[in-house]
Amino acid sequence: MTPTLALPAAPALARLRDFVDRWLFRLAGPEPAPIVLGQRRVFVLPTRAGLAFAATIVTLLIGSINYGLSLGYALTFLLAGLGVVSILHAFRNLVHLGIEYGRCDPVFCGGVARFPLVLSNRRAQARIALVLTPAVGEPAVVDVAGGASAVVALAVPARRRGWQRPGRIRIETTFPLGLVRAWSVIEPDMRCLVWPSPERNAPPIEAGQSPSDGTSAGAGGSDDFSGLRGHRPSDSPRHVAWKSAARGAALLTKLFAGGGGDTVWLDWDRLDAGLSAEARLSRLAAQVLRARDGGVRFGLRIPGVVLAPQSGAAHVEACLKALALHGESPAR
Amino acid sequence: MANPRRAEPGACVSPRQAIWLLAASAAVVAPLIVKLPAVIGVPSGILFVYAAWLWARGGRLPPPWLLAILVAVATAAIAIAYRSAFGREPGVAMLLAFLALKLLELRTRRDGFTVALLCYFLLLALLFDRQGPGVAAYAVAGVVLVTAAVLQIARDGQPARATIERALVMTAQAVPFMLVFFVLFPRVQGPLWGLPKDAFSAMSGLSDTMTPGSIGELSLSGALAFRVKFAGAPPAQRDLYWRGPVLTRFDGRTWRAARSTPHDRIPWEPAGKAVEYVVTLEPHNQRWLFALELPGLVPEAAVMTSEFQLLARTPVHQRALYPMRSWLEASAGAAEPEATLGEARRLPARSNPRSRMLASRWRATAADDSGVIAQALAHFRREPFVYTLTPPVLGKEAIDEFLFGTRRGFCEHYAGAFVFLMRAAGVPARVVTGYQGGEINPVDSYLVVRQSDAHAWAEVWLAGRGWTRIDPTAAVAPSRIERGIAAALPAGDPLPFLMRSELDWLRPLRFRWEAMGNAWDQWVIGYTAARQRELFGRLGMQDADWRAIGGAMGALLAVMLSAFGAWALHEHARQDAVAGAWSAFSRKMSRLGLARRPHEGPTDYARRIGAAAPRLAGPAAELAGLYAQLRYGRGAGPGGSREFVRRVRSFRLRP
Numbered sequence: 001m002t003p004t005l006a007l008p009a010a011p012a013l014a015r016l017r018d019f020v021d022r023w024l025f026r027l028a029g030p031e032p033a034p035i036v037l038g039q040r041r042v043f044v045l046p047t048r049a050g051l052a053f054a055a056t057i058v059t060l061l062i063g064s065i066n067y068g069l070s071l072g073y074a075l076t077f078l079l080a081g082l083g084v085v086s087i088l089h090a091f092r093n094l095v096h097l098g099i100e101y102g103r104c105d106p107v108f109c110g111g112v113a114r115f116p117l118v119l120s121n122r123r124a125q126a127r128i129a130l131v132l133t134p135a136v137g138e139p140a141v142v143d144v145a146g147g148a149s150a151v152v153a154l155a156v157p158a159r160r161r162g163w164q165r166p167g168r169i170r171i172e173t174t175f176p177l178g179l180v181r182a183w184s185v186i187e188p189d190m191r192c193l194v195w196p197s198p199e200r201n202a203p204p205i206e207a208g209q210s211p212s213d214g215t216s217a218g219a220g221g222s223d224d225f226s227g228l229r230g231h232r233p234s235d236s237p238r239h240v241a242w243k244s245a246a247r248g249a250a251l252l253t254k255l256f257a258g259g260g261g262d263t264v265w266l267d268w269d270r271l272d273a274g275l276s277a278e279a280r281l282s283r284l285a286a287q288v289l290r291a292r293d294g295g296v297r298f299g300l301r302i303p304g305v306v307l308a309p310q311s312g313a314a315h316v317e318a319c320l321k322a323l324a325l326h327g328e329s330p331a332r
Numbered sequence: 333m334a335n336p337r338r339a340e341p342g343a344c345v346s347p348r349q350a351i352w353l354l355a356a357s358a359a360v361v362a363p364l365i366v367k368l369p370a371v372i373g374v375p376s377g378i379l380f381v382y383a384a385w386l387w388a389r390g391g392r393l394p395p396p397w398l399l400a401i402l403v404a405v406a407t408a409a410i411a412i413a414y415r416s417a418f419g420r421e422p423g424v425a426m427l428l429a430f431l432a433l434k435l436l437e438l439r440t441r442r443d444g445f446t447v448a449l450l451c452y453f454l455l456l457a458l459l460f461d462r463q464g465p466g467v468a469a470y471a472v473a474g475v476v477l478v479t480a481a482v483l484q485i486a487r488d489g490q491p492a493r494a495t496i497e498r499a500l501v502m503t504a505q506a507v508p509f510m511l512v513f514f515v516l517f518p519r520v521q522g523p524l525w526g527l528p529k530d531a532f533s534a535m536s537g538l539s540d541t542m543t544p545g546s547i548g549e550l551s552l553s554g555a556l557a558f559r560v561k562f563a564g565a566p567p568a569q570r571d572l573y574w575r576g577p578v579l580t581r582f583d584g585r586t587w588r589a590a591r592s593t594p595h596d597r598i599p600w601e602p603a604g605k606a607v608e609y610v611v612t613l614e615p616h617n618q619r620w621l622f623a624l625e626l627p628g629l630v631p632e633a634a635v636m637t638s639e640f641q642l643l644a645r646t647p648v649h650q651r652a653l654y655p656m657r658s659w660l661e662a663s664a665g666a667a668e669p670e671a672t673l674g675e676a677r678r679l680p681a682r683s684n685p686r687s688r689m690l691a692s693r694w695r696a697t698a699a700d701d702s703g704v705i706a707q708a709l710a711h712f713r714r715e716p717f718v719y720t721l722t723p724p725v726l727g728k729e730a731i732d733e734f735l736f737g738t739r740r741g742f743c744e745h746y747a748g749a750f751v752f753l754m755r756a757a758g759v760p761a762r763v764v765t766g767y768q769g770g771e772i773n774p775v776d777s778y779l780v781v782r783q784s785d786a787h788a789w790a791e792v793w794l795a796g797r798g799w800t801r802i803d804p805t806a807a808v809a810p811s812r813i814e815r816g817i818a819a820a821l822p823a824g825d826p827l828p829f830l831m832r833s834e835l836d837w838l839r840p841l842r843f844r845w846e847a848m849g850n851a852w853d854q855w856v857i858g859y860t861a862a863r864q865r866e867l868f869g870r871l872g873m874q875d876a877d878w879r880a881i882g883g884a885m886g887a888l889l890a891v892m893l894s895a896f897g898a899w900a901l902h903e904h905a906r907q908d909a910v911a912g913a914w915s916a917f918s919r920k921m922s923r924l925g926l927a928r929r930p931h932e933g934p935t936d937y938a939r940r941i942g943a944a945a946p947r948l949a950g951p952a953a954e955l956a957g958l959y960a961q962l963r964y965g966r967g968a969g970p971g972g973s974r975e976f977v978r979r980v981r982s983f984r985l986r987p
Binding site: 075078 | 441442446455459460463468479482483485486487490498505506507513514519520521650857858860893896900911
C-alpha cells in the first residue's frame with residue numbers, strides 16, 4: 001500500500017501529473033540513495049517577488065526612456081543583470097546537492113515520523129537557505145556549509161500504522177535574492193515504521209490472558225515468591241499483596257520467580273469479541289508497553305504471528321513491529 | 333498545511349534585518365531628501381529617524397490606523413506643496429514618504445522586500461538632476477547596499493562581511509549583462525508622453541533678451557555650454573563666433589528677438605574653406621543650436637530662421653549631438669527685404685539724444701555706411717572705454733550714460749551701444765548673442781565652450797555685402813577676442829574659479845579631468861539613439877534593423893549565460909577530482925571482488941580490503957587515510973587532492 005496522501009485528483013489531471021513526474025522530475029517511484037541533484041532535475045521559476053522586481057525594472061525602463069536618462073538605462077540594465085545573476089546563483093545553490101538517507105526511528109501512530117536526510121555539499125561555498133517540504137508536514141530550512149554536510153529531519157505526521165514513506169519532497173531555494181525559486185522534487189526510498197497507537201486507559205492484562213493450556217512452562221509463575229514492588233494498574237489483582245493492603249499500606253504487587261519473572265501471553269483472540277482489528281492492535285500495543293514497564297516476560301499471538309515470551313527492548317520492538325505490520329504483505 | 337511559499341515571505345522581520353533595510357534606505361534617501369522642500373523633507377526625515385529609533389530600541393511599531401492617517405497626511409501635504417500629486421518631484425516625494433512609512437510597518441519579509449524595491453526605484457531619482465561619474469558610482473554603491481539588505485532578508489543572521497561580499501560579487505557579475513543591454517538595447521528617443529512641467533529644472537545660459545548686465549552675469553559661470561570636435565585644425569580663436577539668438581527689437585533698455593520665419597534652405601553661397609565639426613550641446617531647455625558663423629547645413633530636426641540662427645524643433649532637454657559645417661567667409665542677406673531692414677533701423681523715439689547727435693555727425697561726415705562704421709569703431713578705440721565685468725549701474729538714458737559718462741562696460745554694453753549708434757545713423761544693425769572663443773583641451777582636443785564665453789556682438793547690413801559682423805568689444809579689448817575673457821579683464825574682476833590665471837598650474841590636471849568628463853558625457857550620458865546608430869554603423873551594421881540587433885543581443889547573452897552556467901557547475905567538477913579518484917580506486921578493487929559498498933566509510937573499506945587481500949592492506953589503508961583526511965579532515969594542503977589522484981592512478985593490484 002502506497003501512503004498516498006495527496007488529494008484525489010481528476011483522472012486526466014492525475015495522468016498529467018504522472019507524466020510530469022516521470023518525464024520532468026524523472027520520478028519513477030522511490031529512489032535509492034545517494035541522490036545527486038543533476039542540472040537536468042533542477043528547475044528555476046520566478047517567485048512572486050521576482051515578478052514584482054521585473055515590474056519595477058520595466059517601470060524604471062519606461063522612466064529612463066521618458067526622461068532620456070542614459071544612466072537610468074544603465075541602472076535598469078544593472079538591476080536586470082542582477083535578476084539574471086540571481087537565477088544562476090539560485091540554480092547553483094541547489095545543483096549538485098548530494099542527498100543520502102539517515103535511519104528512521106519507529107514512532108507510534110499519531111506521532112511525528114522523522115525522515116533524516118543527509119545533505120552533502122561538495123562545493124567550497126556554502127549552500128544557504130535550502131527549504132525541504134514534504135508533501136504533508138512542516139517545511140524545514142537548512143544551510144549546508146562549504147564542503148560539509150547537514151542533517152535535516154523532515155517531520156511528517158504519522159497517521160496510520162505500517163510502513164510510512166515520506167512521499168515526494170520538494171527541495172527548493174530562493175536564495176540569494178528571493179527573485180527566483182530553484183527547485184527539485186525527490187522521492188526518497190525511505191520508510192519509517194509506524195506502530196499502532198497504544199490504547200489509552202486500556203484495561204489491565206487479565207489473568208485470563210495467561211494461557212492455561214500449558215504451552216508455557218512458567219504459566220502463572222506463581223510458585224516462588226521473590227519479593228514486592230509498587231502496584232501498577234496493569235498488574236493482575238491476583239498478585240496484589242492484599243495482606244499488607246489490609247494493614248493500610250499502599251498497594252503492592254507480589255513478584256514471583258517463575259523462570260525469570262511473570263510471563264503472560266498477549267493474545268489477539270482473547271480480547272473482547274466486540275473489538276475491531278485496529279482496536280485490538282491498539283490494545284495489544286498498550287499491553288506490550290505495560291508488560292515492558294512491568295518487567296514481565298510476555299508473548300504475543302496475533303493472526304499469522306506468534307512471538308514466544310521474552311523480555312527486553314528488542315522483543316518489545318519486534319512485537320510492536322508485528323502489530324504495526326499486521327495485515328500487510330511481508331514484502332513491504 | 334504549511335506552505336513555504338506563503339510561510340517564508342510571511343516570516344517576521346528581525347531587528348537585524350530591519351537595521352540592514354534602514355541602512356540601505358538611508359543611503360538612498362539622504363541625497364534625495366535634502367532636495368525636497370522643507371515642508372515635505374523635514375517630516376519625512378523625522379519619520380525615517382523615528383523608524384530607525386523604534387527598530388534600534390526594539391519598540392512597538394505604530395498601529396495600522398495611525399499609519400493610515402500618516403499616509404493620508406503625507407499625500408495631502410505633497411499635493412498641496414507641489415500643487416499636484418503628479419509629476420516628477422511630487423512622485424519622488426511620495427515614494428520617499430511611502431518608504432518611510434513602510435519602514436514603520438515592517439512586519440513580514442514581504443514588507444522588507446517592498447522596501448528594497450522602493451529603494452531600487454528611488455536610485456533612479458538620484459539620476460534626474462545629475463548624471464556625472466560620481467552620481468553613477470553612488471548609485472552603484474546604493475545597488476550593492478540594497479542588494480545586501482535583500483540578501484539579509486532572504487536569510488537572516490548571515491555575517492555582514494559575507495553579505496556585502498556576496499552583494500558585490502553579484503553586482504559585478506551583473507555588469508556584463510548591463511553593458512550588453514546598454515550598448516545594444518534599442519534606444520528610443522523620449523519622451524513617451526508629455527512630461528510634467530517640472531521635468532527640467534532651470535539652467536543658466538543665454539536668454540532671448542539682453543539687458544546691460546545679463547551676459548556679464550553669465551560670465552561668472554564656468555559651466556559648460558557645449559563641446560566641439562573639429563574634423564581638421566580648429567580655426568583661429570578670433571574666428572570662433574558661435575551664433576545664437578539674434579536680437580533686433582529695442583525698447584530703450586532691453587534687446588529682444590524679432591518674430592522670425594524659418595528658411596527651408598541655406599540662403600547663401602559657400603565661400604572660402606568649409607570647417608567641419610561636431611557639436612555636443614549641453615541641455616539648456618531652449619531651442620537654440622550653436623554653430624560657427626555662418627552655418628552651412630541644417631541638422632536633423634532643426635530649422636534655420638530668417639536671422640540665420642539654427643533652432644531645434646523641440647527644446648534641447650538632453651545633451652544634443654549634431655554634425656555641422658560652417659563657411660567662415662560666407663556672407664548672407666544681400667537681398668534682405670525692406671521690411672527686415674526697416675526693423676533693423678528702428679529706435680524708440682526721443683531717447684539718448686547725445687548718442688543720436690553723435691551718430692548724425694558721423695553720418696554727415698562719412699561717405700557711406702562703411703565710413704560710419706569705421707568712425708564708430710575709431711571712437712571706441714580712441715575714447716577711454718574700459719572692458720569690465722563690474723560696470724556701474726546705468727539709468728534711464730542708458731546708452732548716453734554709457735557712451736559719455738561711465739564708459740565702463742561688458743560686451744553687451746558695447747554691442748548695444750554700437751547697434752544703437754548705427755541705427756541712429758541710418759545703418760541697419762542688430763545684436764547677435766552667442767559665444768565667442770573657447771578653450772582647446774589638449775588631452776582629447778575638444779574645444780570647450782563655457783557660459784563664461786558668452787558674448788554679444790553686432791551685425792550691420794551693407795548694400796552689396798549683406799549682413800556683416802562687427803564686434804565693438806574687439807575695438808575696446810582686442811585680447812577678449814584673441815585670447816579669451818580671462819586675458820581681457822582687468823585684475824580683480826570676478827572670474828569663474830578655474831579660469832583664474834593664478835591657478836594655471838592646475839590646468840593640466842583640469843584638462844585631464846575635463847577630458848574624462850567629456851568621454852563620460854560622450855559615451856555614457858550621450859549614448860542616445862543617434863550615437864547608437866553611429867556605433868552600429870561603425871561596426872558594419874548600417875541600417876541595423878531590430879532583428880539584427882536582437883540577434884546580436886541574443887547571441888551575446890547566450891554566450892554570457894553559458895559562461896555563467898559553466899561557472900555555476902564548474903566548482904563541482906574541481907571538487908570532484910577526489911571523489912572521482914576514490915571511485916576509480918573502488919573500480920580497481922572490484923576486479924578482486926572488493927568494490928566499495930555504498931554505506932562503507934574509508935576506514936571500514938580499507939579494513940575489509942586488508943582482511944581479504946593482506947598484501948594490499950598497507951596501500952589501501954594509506955589511500956583511505958588520505959581520502960578521509962581530504963574529505964572529512966582539515967584537508968591536506970593545496971596539493972593534497974592532486975597527490976591523492978596521482979597515488980590512486982599509480983596504485984596497482986599486483987606489485
